[in-house]
Amino acid sequence: MKITAIRFAKLIVPLITPFKTAMRTVENITDLVVIVETDSGAVGYGSAASTPVITGDTHGSVYFAINNVIGPQIIGMDVEDINSICHKIQHAIVANNSAKAALEIAIYDLWGKLYQLPLFKLLGGGKSQLRTDVTISVDHIDKMLADANLAISQGFDILKIKIGTDIENDIARVEAIYQDVAKRAILRLDVNQGWTAKQTVYAMQKLEHLGVELELIEQPVKSKDIDGLRYISQRITTPIMADESAFSPLQVIELIHSGAADIINIKLMKSAGLSQAIKIADLAELHNIPCMIGCMLEGSIGVAAAAHLASAKSSSISLIDLDGPALGKYDPVQGGVNFNFSHITLSQGPGLGIESINGLQELTWPF
Numbered sequence: 001m002k003i004t005a006i007r008f009a010k011l012i013v014p015l016i017t018p019f020k021t022a023m024r025t026v027e028n029i030t031d032l033v034v035i036v037e038t039d040s041g042a043v044g045y046g047s048a049a050s051t052p053v054i055t056g057d058t059h060g061s062v063y064f065a066i067n068n069v070i071g072p073q074i075i076g077m078d079v080e081d082i083n084s085i086c087h088k089i090q091h092a093i094v095a096n097n098s099a100k101a102a103l104e105i106a107i108y109d110l111w112g113k114l115y116q117l118p119l120f121k122l123l124g125g126g127k128s129q130l131r132t133d134v135t136i137s138v139d140h141i142d143k144m145l146a147d148a149n150l151a152i153s154q155g156f157d158i159l160k161i162k163i164g165t166d167i168e169n170d171i172a173r174v175e176a177i178y179q180d181v182a183k184r185a186i187l188r189l190d191v192n193q194g195w196t197a198k199q200t201v202y203a204m205q206k207l208e209h210l211g212v213e214l215e216l217i218e219q220p221v222k223s224k225d226i227d228g229l230r231y232i233s234q235r236i237t238t239p240i241m242a243d244e245s246a247f248s249p250l251q252v253i254e255l256i257h258s259g260a261a262d263i264i265n266i267k268l269m270k271s272a273g274l275s276q277a278i279k280i281a282d283l284a285e286l287h288n289i290p291c292m293i294g295c296m297l298e299g300s301i302g303v304a305a306a307a308h309l310a311s312a313k314s315s316s317i318s319l320i321d322l323d324g325p326a327l328g329k330y331d332p333v334q335g336g337v338n339f340n341f342s343h344i345t346l347s348q349g350p351g352l353g354i355e356s357i358n359g360l361q362e363l364t365w366p367f
């Protein structure tokens with residue numbers, strides 16, 4: 001099965017409610033879809049989110065990196081040589097992790113089609129049912145309380161609370177949500193780099209003093225502030241998860257060795273795809289550090305690949321934040337992974353199992 005061409009499309013799904021973090025507000029899930037064609041007639045699907053404030057990548061940069069730099073180097077390669085293809089993808093250009101991720105996802109989809117097996121089985125096998133948490137966007141307390149209660153009524157029992165806009169309001173938000181839902185849901189906090197190390201210690205000690213129990217706190221400080229993460233982890237008992245500080249396997253080794261994080265959030269758009277995400281999951285497991293599988297605000301092509309990885313690497317990936325597709329008003333992808341509120345069901349179809357996609361808008365440069 002030889003790679004013959006790569007095409008691009010845009011896929012837009014409106015959100016049920018705006019997605020708001022300390023870093024950005026978004027109203028639609030907008031994916032750049034990468035379609036890899038082969039001489040067998042089989043096509044592989046991958047996708048990339050545009051998250052310039054997190055990865056530095058935009059859809060324009062993803063398109064350019066694949067179309068002009070990486071793509072030409074893998075045309076003609078055989079999908080059965082998947083490790084060589086991924087090596088080419090990883091080394092064709094520095095950075096551009098979302099482009100590498102989207103292309104790798106499509107190649108892994110084709111790999112499953114080549115051997116007629118769902119991706120999670122080729123990666124070693126695992127459960128076809130997973131459960132995800134759901135994100136509660138940062139907002140006025142009343143709106144966050146309403147969103148939290150709605151999510152619980154829909155069956156979610158783990159809430160990822162977005163904060164990080166201003167410290168006193170954030171403490172009030174978390175306390176109010178905890179008082180209301182503590183007996184009905186586990187709470188995770190995601191500060192998205194909104195606090196300093198000292199503010200984090202102040203806020204967490206205050207919350208701990210108020211009796212607020214939290215499963216974890218995610219990326220309280222700036223991505224480069226590894227000293228800050230270590231400072232916090234020496235002073236609070238709530239586990240700290242590195243997200244924007246943890247892109248590559250090498251960064252994860254540094255985080256683990258310096259004692260700066262208790263948990264690692266793996267996202268394909270950060271790790272530059274499945275080949276590197278597998279390395280992170282394996283090295284974290286060797287160090288007894290649990291991982292979360294996360295996603296950007298992205299739809300069910302890229303998140304399907306993350307779900308297959310989570311299934312196959314469940315000995316390392318014990319926390320799941322794959323709510324992106326469930327935040328959309330509908331899922332334009334048929335077949336593939338089913339995202340039904342907290343329930344994620346992996347298809348038994350080959351690769352990602354995608355049968356068809358509605359609403360693809362073919363893209364050519366400039367767009």
Ligand SMILES: C[C@H](N)C(=O)N[C@@H](CCC(=O)O)C(=O)O
Pocket residue numbers: 021024051134135160190192243294295296297298321322323324
């Ligand atoms: C969607 C997911 N639950 C999530 O919160 N992901 C990111 C933010 C993604 C984005 O801004 O697109 C995270 O910080 O964990």
Ligand SMILES: [Mg+2]
Pocket residue numbers: 190192218219243244265
């Ligand atoms: Mg995060």
